[in-house]
Every structure is written in structure tokens, then in C-alpha cells.
Amino acid sequence: MRKYALSCLLLTALLLFDSCATNPVTGKRQVSLVSTNQEIAMGQQADPQIVAQFGLYEDPAMQRFIQEKGQQMAAISHRKELNYEFKILDSPVINAFAVPGGYVYFTRGIMAHFNDEAQFAGVLGHEIGHITARHSAQQQTKATLAQGGLLLGMVISPEFAQFGNTAAQGLQLLFLKHGRDDERESDRLGVEYSTKIGYDAAQMANFFQTLQRQSASTGQEPIPNFLSTHPDPGERYETVHQLAAEWKQKANLTNAQINRNNYLRMLEGMIYGEDPKQGFVENGVFYHPELRFQFPVPANWRHQNSPQAFQMAAPDGKAMMMLTLAQGNSLQEAAQNTMEQYKLQPVESQNTTVNGLPALAVIADLQQQQGTLRTLSYFIQYGGVIYSLMGVSAAQDFNSYAQLFSSTMQSFRELTDASKLNRQPERLRIVPVQQTTSLEQALRSNQIPNDRLEEFAILNGMQLNEQVPSGTLIKVVRR
Structure with a gap:
């Protein structure tokens, strides 16, 4: 040996x-x-x-x-x-x-x-x-x-x-x-x-x-x-x-x-912060003006948006939901492809509607060494494509989250609010300071609100009380 x-x-x-x-x-x-x-x-x-x-x-x-x-x-x-x-x-x-x-x-x-x-x-x-x-x-x-x-x-x-x-x-x-x-x-x-x-x-x-x-x-x-x-x-x-x-x-x-x-x-004209056309969260609702849909985000859940997916997670990390595009020409084909993609075993499914839109609800399990994960997925046909809204938790926690999953998914609907559909992004504007003054006064004169003064001081790499000579370029925003 x-x-x-x-x-x-x-x-x-x-x-x-x-x-x-x-x-x-x-x-x-x-x-x-x-x-x-x-x-x-x-x-x-x-x-x-x-x-x-x-x-x-x-x-x-x-x-x-x-x-x-x-x-x-x-x-x-x-x-x-x-x-x-x-x-x-x-x-x-x-x-x-x-x-x-x-x-x-x-x-x-x-x-x-x-x-x-x-x-x-x-x-x-x-x-x-x-x-x-x-x-x-x-x-x-x-x-x-x-x-x-x-x-x-x-x-x-x-x-x-x-x-x-x-x-x-x-x-x-x-x-x-x-x-x-x-x-x-x-x-x-x-x-x-x-x-x-x-x-x-x-x-x-x-x-x-x-x-x-x-x-x-x-x-x-x-x-x-x-x-x-x-x-x-x-x-x-x-x-x-x-x-x-x-x-x-x-x-x-x-x-x-x-x-x-x-x-x-x-940087003149550069989009600053979230670009609304890619989707944005406001007052607990996710809006997507370009794809013209909306649905609620559960209170206190974290969220992350990208061109591929919108993800939401419970604060304790025990549950998540995710919106993606599903691949398939029908609800059944989209569901089957998703089950295969994530190696899920269907438990039950039901044809339904979500605010007048054709939908298919599927409960499925994933067996793991650490235990079983249970999912609830709604496949919703809208705008010529099929969306997948999936909720995931450990099987033993599923009943605690099933109603929240279901209510969120059943609230998916067409976006018709013109104020959301036409939301424009903030854009950086580069402006000269008109006279020697503090950065704070320069920002105020460019209609930066009180609750965002520190944000724009950081954006400009300065302190609010810093004296800014006449003619100095600073960053502000306009819609």
C-alpha cells in the first residue's frame, strides 16, 4: 500500500x-x-x-x-x-x-x-x-x-x-x-x-x-x-x-x-438607467411596452431583467419564478419542449385561459439527490408567441407558494396603458455650468429633484458642496 x-x-x-x-x-x-x-x-x-x-x-x-x-x-x-x-x-x-x-x-x-x-x-x-x-x-x-x-x-x-x-x-x-x-x-x-x-x-x-x-x-x-x-x-x-x-x-x-x-x-444622449422598452418594474408590476404585456411581482421579491428572461425570487431563496419565451408551435409542443429541456416529469396538466388568452397549466417534478423540486408552469399564447411562466420550489414547500405562483401567472395580461406603452428612457445630457457655483446649485438649476441630488453628485464624480467653475461640463438627465 x-x-x-x-x-x-x-x-x-x-x-x-x-x-x-x-x-x-x-x-x-x-x-x-x-x-x-x-x-x-x-x-x-x-x-x-x-x-x-x-x-x-x-x-x-x-x-x-x-x-x-x-x-x-x-x-x-x-x-x-x-x-x-x-x-x-x-x-x-x-x-x-x-x-x-x-x-x-x-x-x-x-x-x-x-x-x-x-x-x-x-x-x-x-x-x-x-x-x-x-x-x-x-x-x-x-x-x-x-x-x-x-x-x-x-x-x-x-x-x-x-x-x-x-x-x-x-x-x-x-x-x-x-x-x-x-x-x-x-x-x-x-x-x-x-x-x-x-x-x-x-x-x-x-x-x-x-x-x-x-x-x-x-x-x-x-x-x-x-x-x-x-x-x-x-x-x-x-x-x-x-x-x-x-x-x-x-x-x-x-x-x-x-x-x-x-x-x-x-455620452450625450446615452440611455441612463433602465430602458423601458426592455421592460420595467413600477409599483409592483412588470411592464413590457415593446411586447405589450404586464403581470405583478410578488411583494418584497427580488427581480432581475434581461433580454432572455425576467426572474423573480423570494427573499429567503426558497422559491422563484421566471418568464421566458417557450419554443413550440402549440401550447402542448411548448410544454413538452420545456419538460424535456429541464428534465421535468409532468404530474398533471390542464387547458385554461388567462385573461382571455389560451393557456396550459402544468405541474411537474424534478428529482434530485438533494430532494424533489416541484414546478408550476403556465404556457400562455399571446402576440404570435408562447410565454412560459414557471414557478419553482422544493416539493415540501410547494403548497406554501402554489397560490402565489398561480395568482401571479393568472394576472398576465395585455398592456394597454398608454403612459406605460409610451414610456421614454432617461438620457444623459451634457450641459455647461452657466456660472461658478456649487454642484448642488448647478444640478438644481437643471431640474434634478432633491431626492436624486446625491445620485447625480456620484454620477459626476463630485461632492454636492464642490465649487464648479463656469463652463464646466456636467451630466444631467432628460426624458
């Missing part, structure tokens, strides 16, 4: 030695079970899913901007041989992330919160740094060695993850939190890369402060990956400023660019 154990140990050591690779950034050898080709394949697999999940923001000028700056920065990075792609997603969430193989994504929400090109460039360099330092690849290696697998972070409890449309491995990598050492390394690379293409990297530290204020104002944890498991904000701010000064000297950069006004003018 001792000889066998020793042989296994030697074999494991040989396999690990054979799996060592040189890190492009540090030049050190490290265990890696993910090859460059596998990284590229991960990115290629994830990209269409990400675009389908969030959608691309329809602004050719802005998409060109991120591509041009991204390619410029990739060319001076530690892995310039990769085929990088840079995209702006149509999401109001403040986020930026990268997946292996050279794919980098910024949301329009984070683009709205930058106040100059240098802030943008610092974060862009940070995200490219995660790719060049192979952070996601190393995380997967660690997860594989630990046999821990990968879990998708969702708005609902993990046991319901299989009901999401984003459970592929490529997307799972997005939600792995980078460790503090990885974040510090990406900060260093963000400073290096943005300095090398001529920007003042110290502005990245200022943007971190904006994000800290944003998370504090909402009472939520910071959303972007580069702030998850983040180092101490004060320490990080000082470190980035110090690194920026060192790199300016090292690169002999005497005229570091910030480009505030150019960046702000590019």
Missing part, C-alpha cells in the same frame, strides 16, 4: 509538473490545467451567450471607441498575440468584466459613471490585466484541483441555477470572484497599460472612490468584479496613485491625458 501510495504521489507530481506554464506577466512557472487554446475556446463559447443575455448597446460611436482603445492597449499588453474583442453591453448595472481568451465587456451603466477617458482607460487596463495574467484560467485550475467545480452567481438560490439560461461554463467564469492578490496585480497592470498609451493612470483611483460611494448609497456590495473581495479602498487608492507616479516617470510621460470633455460629449 505504501508503494502504491508513493507511486500515486509521484504520478500526481509528474502530471502537475507537466501542467506547469509560464505566466506571461510574472515570468514565473505555475500549475495550469488550462491551455491558451482552451482559454480561447472558453471565450468563444461565452461571448454569444453574454451578448444574448445582455444585448449590445446600440451606439456605433461608443462601440468604436471601446474597440479602438482596447486594441491600442492590447497591442502593448503582455499577451498581444490574442485576438481581443471589446464590447459595451446594454445593461444599466455598473460593471466591467473579462473572460479568458481576450473578451472584455463594459456595461453602459459603468460607461455613464466614468468622467474622463483616463478613468475608462485605467479600468480597461485592469480588465485586460485579468486576461494577460491568466487569472480566470488559474481560478479554474484551483477549482478543478479542489474538485469544487464552478457555481453560477444568480439572483436566486444555487439549487435553482439549472433553470437559468446562463449555466454554461463560459458564463460561470464571469461570476468567479478574483482574490485580493489578483486584484492588486490587475490594478498594477491597469496603471501600466493605461500609462503606456498616454493616460493619467491616477484617475483610475478616483473612479474607485466613485464606485465606493455608489455602493454605500445603495447599501449593496460593489457589483464590478474588480471590487469583489477587494483590498482596503484607502490602501488601494494610495497604491494606485503611487504606481501612477512611478509609471509616469518610468515611461517619461510628461503630458498625461485625461480628456474629460471629449469623453463627456461622447
Whole structure:
């Protein structure tokens, strides 16, 4: 047995030695079970899913901007041989992330919160740094060695993850939190890369402060990956400023660019916050003006909207509901396809109507090692398509939620309210301050209401009592 154990140990050591690779950034050898080709394949697999999940923001000028700056920065990075792609997603969430193989994504929400090109460039360099330092690849290696697998972070409890449309491995990598050492390394690379293409990297530290204020104002944890498991904000701010000064000297950069006004003018007319045409929640009701339907959201339930699905989850995570499009030419075919997709075993079904619309209600079970999940699904034919509204809970909890599931689904109806159908999004407007005054007074003079003054102070990266010189450009909104 001792000889066998020793042989296994030697074999494991040989396999690990054979799996060592040189890190492009540090030049050190490290265990890696993910090859460059596998990284590229991960990115290629994830990209269409990400675009389908969030959608691309329809602004050719802005998409060109991120591509041009991204390619410029990739060319001076530690892995310039990769085929990088840079995209702006149509999401109001403040986020930026990268997946292996050279794919980098910024949301329009984070683009709205930058106040100059240098802030943008610092974060862009940070995200490219995660790719060049192979952070996601190393995380997967660690997860594989630990046999821990990968879990998708969702708005609902993990046991319901299989009901999401984003459970592929490529997307799972997005939600792995980078460790503090990885974040510090990406900060260093963000400073290096943005300095090398001529920007003042110290502005990245200022943007971190904006994000800290944003998370504090909402009472939520910071959303972007580069702030998850983040180092101490004060320490990080000082470190980035110090690194920026060192790199300016090292690169002999005497005229570091910030480009505030150019960046702000590019934001003119950009959609800010939720885009109503994609659906919105107001007073406990989800409205979708483009598809012309509505239904209620249970009180205190969390919700998450995307082009593919609208998800709702109970506060305790014991139940969820999800609206998606069902595949099929009839209610029966749509139900059958859904049962097969989620490996559900039908228990009972009933033809019915929902506010005059043809519908089919199905109760079905999913057997798992942890126990049985029970679902109630309503398939509703409306507007030439079939919608699936599915409620899920553990079988033992189903009776507690069945009435709530049923009443929500039976409240699905045509949207006819003109005020909802014609709802326009808020759009950023870039305006000059007419005279030297405080930011608060400048915002008030642009009809920003009292309860949103701090929101717009954060959006502008300023304090409300800060003096703003005449002619300074600031962000406000109009519908």
C-alpha cells in the first residue's frame, strides 16, 4: 500500500509538473490545467451567450471607441498575440468584466459613471490585466484541483441555477470572484497599460472612490468584479496613485491625458438607467411596452431583467419564478419542449385561459439527490408567441407558494396603458455650468429633484458642496 501510495504521489507530481506554464506577466512557472487554446475556446463559447443575455448597446460611436482603445492597449499588453474583442453591453448595472481568451465587456451603466477617458482607460487596463495574467484560467485550475467545480452567481438560490439560461461554463467564469492578490496585480497592470498609451493612470483611483460611494448609497456590495473581495479602498487608492507616479516617470510621460470633455460629449444622449422598452418594474408590476404585456411581482421579491428572461425570487431563496419565451408551435409542443429541456416529469396538466388568452397549466417534478423540486408552469399564447411562466420550489414547500405562483401567472395580461406603452428612457445630457457655483446649485438649476441630488453628485464624480467653475461640463438627465 505504501508503494502504491508513493507511486500515486509521484504520478500526481509528474502530471502537475507537466501542467506547469509560464505566466506571461510574472515570468514565473505555475500549475495550469488550462491551455491558451482552451482559454480561447472558453471565450468563444461565452461571448454569444453574454451578448444574448445582455444585448449590445446600440451606439456605433461608443462601440468604436471601446474597440479602438482596447486594441491600442492590447497591442502593448503582455499577451498581444490574442485576438481581443471589446464590447459595451446594454445593461444599466455598473460593471466591467473579462473572460479568458481576450473578451472584455463594459456595461453602459459603468460607461455613464466614468468622467474622463483616463478613468475608462485605467479600468480597461485592469480588465485586460485579468486576461494577460491568466487569472480566470488559474481560478479554474484551483477549482478543478479542489474538485469544487464552478457555481453560477444568480439572483436566486444555487439549487435553482439549472433553470437559468446562463449555466454554461463560459458564463460561470464571469461570476468567479478574483482574490485580493489578483486584484492588486490587475490594478498594477491597469496603471501600466493605461500609462503606456498616454493616460493619467491616477484617475483610475478616483473612479474607485466613485464606485465606493455608489455602493454605500445603495447599501449593496460593489457589483464590478474588480471590487469583489477587494483590498482596503484607502490602501488601494494610495497604491494606485503611487504606481501612477512611478509609471509616469518610468515611461517619461510628461503630458498625461485625461480628456474629460471629449469623453463627456461622447455620452450625450446615452440611455441612463433602465430602458423601458426592455421592460420595467413600477409599483409592483412588470411592464413590457415593446411586447405589450404586464403581470405583478410578488411583494418584497427580488427581480432581475434581461433580454432572455425576467426572474423573480423570494427573499429567503426558497422559491422563484421566471418568464421566458417557450419554443413550440402549440401550447402542448411548448410544454413538452420545456419538460424535456429541464428534465421535468409532468404530474398533471390542464387547458385554461388567462385573461382571455389560451393557456396550459402544468405541474411537474424534478428529482434530485438533494430532494424533489416541484414546478408550476403556465404556457400562455399571446402576440404570435408562447410565454412560459414557471414557478419553482422544493416539493415540501410547494403548497406554501402554489397560490402565489398561480395568482401571479393568472394576472398576465395585455398592456394597454398608454403612459406605460409610451414610456421614454432617461438620457444623459451634457450641459455647461452657466456660472461658478456649487454642484448642488448647478444640478438644481437643471431640474434634478432633491431626492436624486446625491445620485447625480456620484454620477459626476463630485461632492454636492464642490465649487464648479463656469463652463464646466456636467451630466444631467432628460426624458
